[in-house]
Every structure is written in structure tokens, then in C-alpha cells.
Amino acid sequence: MMSSLRYSVLACAAMLFADTASAADIASIQPIGFSADGQTFAYEEYGIQDGSGFPYANIYVLDLANDTFLPGTPFRVRLEQDDATIAKARWRVHNDAGTVIESYELANHPGELVAFNPVTEVDADPHRLRYLSVAALPAVGKQNTLVLEELPQPLDPRCEGLITRTVAFRLRFTERNGTPVNETMHEDQHIPVSRNCVSGYRLGGIVSGSAGRSAPVEVALVMVLSAGFEGQDGRWIAVPLNTPR
Numbered sequence: 404m405m406s407s408l409r410y411s412v413l414a415c416a417a418m419l420f421a422d423t424a425s426a427a428d429i430a431s432i433q434p435i436g437f438s439a440d441g442q443t444f445a446y447e448e449y450g451i452q453d454g455s456g457f458p459y460a461n462i463y464v465l466d467l468a469n470d471t472f473l474p475g476t477p478f479r480v481r482l483e484q485d486d487a488t489i490a491k492a493r494w495r496v497h498n499d500a501g502t503v504i505e506s507y508e509l510a511n512h513p514g515e516l517v518a519f520n521p522v523t524e525v526d527a528d529p530h531r532l533r534y535l536s537v538a539a540l541p542a543v544g545k546q547n548t549l550v551l552e553e554l555p556q557p558l559d560p561r562c563e564g565l566i567t568r569t570v571a572f573r574l575r576f577t578e579r580n581g582t583p584v585n586e587t588m589h590e591d592q593h594i595p596v597s598r599n600c601v602s603g604y605r606l607g608g609i610v611s612g613s614a615g616r617s618a619p620v621e622v623a624l625v626m627v628l629s630a631g632f633e634g635q636d637g638r639w640i641a642v643p644l645n646t647p648r
Contacts, residue, residue, distance in 0.1 A: 428453030429522055429637035432624060435462070436509035437612040441620035441645075442468050444610070445500070445509045448639045449493055454632030457483050460492040462500040464507075467622070467643040470589075476503065514612030522605065522626070522637065529605040533578070536611045536619045545581030549574060549623060549644070551606040554591065562600035565630040569594065572604045574623055574642055588623070589642045598638075600630040607639065620645055 428450060435445040444467055449460035464476040480496040482488075497504075504510060518534035520527050530551040537543040553570040562569060571591035576584050594601060608624040621644040628635045 428631050432639045434514050434610045436513040438507040443507050444622055449489055453636055457481050458487050458489040458492040460496040462496050464503055470643055512612055514610045517611045518609040520607055532606055534609055548578035549576055565600045566602040569601055588644050598627050601627055603628040
């Protein structure tokens with residue numbers, strides 16, 4: 404009797420967890436790397452699409468000097484076959500992006516995820532990261548503090564009934580190598596259509612790489628939260644941090 408009861412409880416918990424997990428579409432992220440001159444950076448995001456259940460994988464390749472995508476990118480794959488898997492979607496998008504990744508030797512300079520703040524982190528501030536640029540013990544250098552500020556914008560008529568507010572964002576350093584500063588690194592001038600019905604952002608991480616330079620090259624990973632089929636969808640954008648904007 405106790406064995407049957409225990410099994411029933413575990414089965415119910417598993418079904419509840421499965422329903423909860425299937426309602427979320429928070430993309431996973433994997434940095435790919437930098438070019439040798441530190442001017443190019445690529446990363447991959449992947450997951451299961453909210454609503455449809457289709458696996459997807461995207462690879463973004465950025466020109467960091469101009470804060471734009473390289474021509475012909477990003478690469479996007481969504482598989483709609485019955486036997487589709489995330490592994491197959493990831494294999495296909497890496498196959499599509501392989502020539503670009505090899506020509507810029509991005510895998511040779513993978514960079515370091517020196518700070519990470521996932522949506523599952525309960526106590527962390529979703530709009531602030533304090534970190535060191537170099538992964539070393541004893542510590543090298545002093546701390547940096549980057550903050551994300553949400554900027555209210557007029558609600559797009561297309562998004563009425565889906566979200567109650569929409570926001571752009573600003574990234575600003577308040578501390579650099581242990582010294583207080585006020586450096587704006589990025590500020591939206593408009594909200595790109597690609598962000599869909601965006602309702603918020605998370606400052607998700609920092610990727611740092613030497614890439615043959617005397618000072619590390621860094622990008623901030625920002626999660627864009629938008630209206631999904633059930634709950635919020637989370638997608639990633641990367642913002643260069645080396646040149647004040």
C-alpha cells in the first residue's frame with residue numbers, strides 16, 4: 404500500500420513538473436568564441452518552442468566594432484518533424500554556420516563565462532552583475548559592476564492584450580576595476596521588431612576573452628523576455644562592452 408502511494412505521489416509530481424517545464428520557453432545559451440582580433444563574437448541559443456513543441460537552434464555572429472550581425476547571419480533552424488530533437492537542430496545549425504565559425508577561427512578563442520545569472524537564480528539581482536574580468540586565483544584585477552536599466556516605451560498596438568507594458572534598455576557601468584564610474588555602454592534608440600512583444604530584460608551574463616589583446620574583450624548577455632504561448636519566452640542578445648556608447 405505504501406509502495407503504491409509513494410508511486411502515485413512521485414507520478415503526480417513528475418506530471419506537474421513536466422507541465423510546468425513545457426510551458427516555459429527560456430532558451431539555453433552557449434558561447435562559441437571570438438575571432439583572433441576580438442572584433443567578432445558568436446554564440447548559440449537553443450530550446451523547445453513554446454506552444455508548438457518544435458526544437459530550435461540559432462547561431463548569431465556579431466561584428467563587435469559596429470554592433471551588427473555579420474552579412475548572411477544569423478543562422479536559424481527549427482525542426483517540425485515528428486522525430487525532431489534539440490540535438491538534431493543543434494547539429495544542423497552548426498553545420499550551416501560551420502564555414503563562418505572556421506573562417507574566423509571562433510572555436511580557437513572560446514572566451515570565458517565570467518559571470519552568469521540564470522532565471523533560476525532566486526536571490527540574485529536580475530539587473531546587476533558584479534564580476535572580475537579574468538578567471539584566476541588569486542584574483543587578477545578588481546571588480547566591475549554592470550547594471551541594466553529598463554526604459555518604459557509606448558505600447559505597440561500589436562501587443563495589446565498580450566503584455567501590459569513594453570520597455571527598452573540601457574547598460575551602464577557604475578564601477579570599473581574597483582573605481583566608481585558612470586559609463587553608458589548601450590542605450591536602445593528603438594525596440595527592434597525581432598524582440599516581439601517585449602516586457603522586460605535580465606542581465607544574464609558576461610563573456611570575456613583575451614583574443615590576443617592586452618585587455619580582455621567582453622560582451623554582455625541580455626535575456627529578452629517577451630509574451631509567449633504560456634508565460635514568457637526568453638531569448639538572448641549580446642552587447643559589446645569595450646567601447647562606450
